[in-house]
Amino acid sequence: MATVSLPTTSQLRAVAADRGISWLTEGFGYFSKDALAWIGVTILLFVITVVLTFVPFIGSLAVQLLTPVFIAGIMLGCKAREQGGEFTVTHLFAGFGEQTGQLVVLGLLYLAGIIALTVLVVIMVVFGAGGIGLLEKLETGDVSTLTNNLQFVLLVVLVIMALYIPLLMAIWFAPALVVLRNASAVDAMKLSFHGCLLNIIPFLLYGLVGLVLSIIAMIPMGLGLLVLLPVVMASIYAGYRDIYPEQ
Numbered sequence: 453m454a455t456v457s458l459p460t461t462s463q464l465r466a467v468a469a470d471r472g473i474s475w476l477t478e479g480f481g482y483f484s485k486d487a488l489a490w491i492g493v494t495i496l497l498f499v500i501t502v503v504l505t506f507v508p509f510i511g512s513l514a515v516q517l518l519t520p521v522f523i524a525g526i527m528l529g530c531k532a533r534e535q536g537g538e539f540t541v542t543h544l545f546a547g548f549g550e551q552t553g554q555l556v557v558l559g560l561l562y563l564a565g566i567i568a569l570t571v572l573v574v575i576m577v578v579f580g581a582g583g584i585g586l587l588e589k590l591e592t593g594d595v596s597t598l599t600n601n602l603q604f605v606l607l608v609v610l611v612i613m614a615l616y617i618p619l620l621m622a623i624w625f626a627p628a629l630v631v632l633r634n635a636s637a638v639d640a641m642k643l644s645f646h647g648c649l650l651n652i653i654p655f656l657l658y659g660l661v662g663l664v665l666s667i668i669a670m671i672p673m674g675l676g677l678l679v680l681l682p683v684v685m686a687s688i689y690a691g692y693r694d695i696y697p698e699q
Contacts (some may be wrong), residue, residue, distance in 0.1 A: 472658035479687030490682035621648035
């Protein structure tokens with residue numbers, strides 16, 4: 453597959469705030485053209501994730517490492533559709549033929565970030581309100597300690613959000629940058645973070661609208677997710693095309 457040069461951070465585009473909504477509408481456009489294929493991809497990805505999760509020891513690890521590979525395949529499918537081809541269920545596995553090693557490294561780096569966040573939370577709990585006793589009570593299902601230390605719980609939540617959001621920013625466009633621009637995992641995460649930071653206002657609007665859509669999608673027994681999840685995945689490609697210029 454032919455690739456184009458990797459943009460520098462100074463070449464990234466800052467788009468208008470309303471583009472945050474446009475990414476979702478364009479994502480729906482991709483979905484509507486190949487709805488059955490998108491639903492098939494969503495169901496298959498869900499099944500693969502569930503099956504892997506039940507594999508002892510390595511299942512959950514495999515999910516984390518392979519998720520960027522699956523997302524990259526979906527990005528290749530969006531690219532194919534944009535160029536006049538078709539989006540098919542087989543695109544879910546297309547990432548296994550393009551930069552697979554770097555995509556797995558992406559998953560590893562993201563997993564390392566999640567582990568670091570988890571360790572930080574445990575440290576805060578151990579040295580904060582309740583200490584190890586709090587952990588023991590939570591394991592037994594006793595949540596009264598949480599309500600009695602609401603300020604501390606809110607502090608932990610805010611710290612988690614403050615640290616997870618940059619990690620999410622770093623991974624958001626990274627699979628697309630690896631598979632479509634031949635970026636290394638580290639370079640892709642850097643560019644993804646800068647692209648999101650440069651467009652923080654569109655992303656805030658994107659997140660708010662996405663939250664509302666998520667609530668609506670859950671109402672009919674969660675069946676709306678068969679539409680919303682494909683729309684969100686396709687919206688990643690729409691945002692990527694907006695922010696990262698091709699020369």
